[in-house]
Amino acid sequence: MAEVTMTRRSRITPEREAELYDAVLDLLREVGYDGLTMDAVAARTRSSKATLYRQWGSKPRLVVEALRIQKSEGFDVIDTGTLRGDFHAMIDRGDDCQMEQDSALIRGMATAVHADPDLLRVFRERIIEPELAELDMVVQRAVARGEVRADNPAVDYVLHMMLGAFVARTLIDDRPPNQAYLRDYIDAVILPALDV
Amino acid sequence: MAEVTMTRRSRITPEREAELYDAVLDLLREVGYDGLTMDAVAARTRSSKATLYRQWGSKPRLVVEALRIQKSEGFDVIDTGTLRGDFHAMIDRGDDCQMEQDSALIRGMATAVHADPDLLRVFRERIIEPELAELDMVVQRAVARGEVRADNPAVDYVLHMMLGAFVARTLIDDRPPNQAYLRDYIDAVILPALDV
Incomplete structure (x- = not known):
């Protein structure tokens, strides 16, 4: 399972991935979880919704990953x-x-x-x-x-x-x-x- | 607001209303809240979905009313x-x-x-x-x-x-x-x- 994920993820660079997570966190702050849409993430990051769904599968998954990154960075x-x-x-x-x-x-x-x-x-x-x-x-x-x-x-x-x-x-x-x-x-x- | 509700409710008899709530509680026990559909309530009670929506507006409202009745009855x-x-x-x-x-x-x-x-x-x-x-x-x-x-x-x-x-x-x-x-x-x- 982990290997499949790695292969799937390797389609975008780590820098691009970090940018996407930052945009998700910004949107979460602006509109909240309920208001956040994949359309808004796509527009903000100038990516296609197809790319987002291919990489993360769903909104909850994308949000979980973005939060995990925030958590590990902000961990004092x-x-x-x-x-x-x-x-x-x-x-x-x-x-x-x-x-x-x-x-x-x-x-x-x-x-x-x-x-x-x-x-x-x-x-x-x-x-x-x-x-x-x-x-x-x-x-x-x-x-x-x-x-x-x-x-x-x-x-x-x-x-x-x-x-x-x-x-x-x-x-x-x-x-x-x-x-x-x-x-x-x-x-x-x-x-x-x-x-x- | 209460008056409006009363008027709306008066279209079915109290006995019929009690039957409907019993059916909702039975279905809740059988399939759970997530699995409960207005279609199933309509089929079980031989009523039309239009009637259910006219009387209760939505699934959560119907369930809340059914639970309230159960609660007040089962209150020891x-x-x-x-x-x-x-x-x-x-x-x-x-x-x-x-x-x-x-x-x-x-x-x-x-x-x-x-x-x-x-x-x-x-x-x-x-x-x-x-x-x-x-x-x-x-x-x-x-x-x-x-x-x-x-x-x-x-x-x-x-x-x-x-x-x-x-x-x-x-x-x-x-x-x-x-x-x-x-x-x-x-x-x-x-x-x-x-x-x-």
Whole structure:
């Protein structure tokens, strides 16, 4: 599977690929996940829709790849010395506008991955697993410092709590999650569940 | 607005309406929210699609109304004497199959309500607000018993935690939430956050 992808991808240069991902991220910032169309990506990057579909197959796939690149580039190792400091720093890394986009993206993905198991695999590998790895690193440092008990059962649910806070905000309160809400949720729910 | 709806609804009898909702709930159980089509509802109930669209406007609206009826009928007042007992009893009210449907429903709704603010209002009034009211009743009894401090900040996030656990399961673990998972989440996250 990886080999097939490599062959398919080799039709455009890495520089061109980077340009395309930048354009996708710009469009995401401008119009959000729901508003982003393959037509707009094609127009912005002066490529044909046929090329985009040949390379990435679908809008969700293209967006996942673009986000993966952004994620690996913007990855600053967070280590403030406390679990609360680390969690808040993760929230403060973005801004409210980016959070609104992420919220639309998760909503779009939740539907798209359901209809496409292969996309779900890519989404898990590229987005969920790196998130889990980063959260796990942050929590394991807290365990090593003695802030969190290693056998606290909430340790296995940190990403569930974070992602759940995100999604629930829109459905329950009819507004996108923002930094103030997520900081409050961390202090009210996540840290107490971890007995910090 | 309410008046308009009443007038529109009065074209079919209450008995016929109840039959239609039962058929929708049967189909939800059989094929899930994603698989449910207006064609199938029309065929099952020997009505025309035109009638269904005239009465309910769209699939999500019809499903919301059917669920509201089910909810108000199946509402047993839960009062086990402890918060943990009450939360577990709420989970045990359904079964794993129903939870899988609820999960598909929330996923479908999260997308549908985004494109339709009027549907979001109906969804909030019919589904979210009764859920909030029931959870609030359960939590306020725990406060009155002295199990939960009234000023515990997690009190405002009980539905966020529940709904979040639900949605996160599918995206993170790639499987629908079931009763064992939700009971574990209640014990590992929700009760500790409430300091119970």
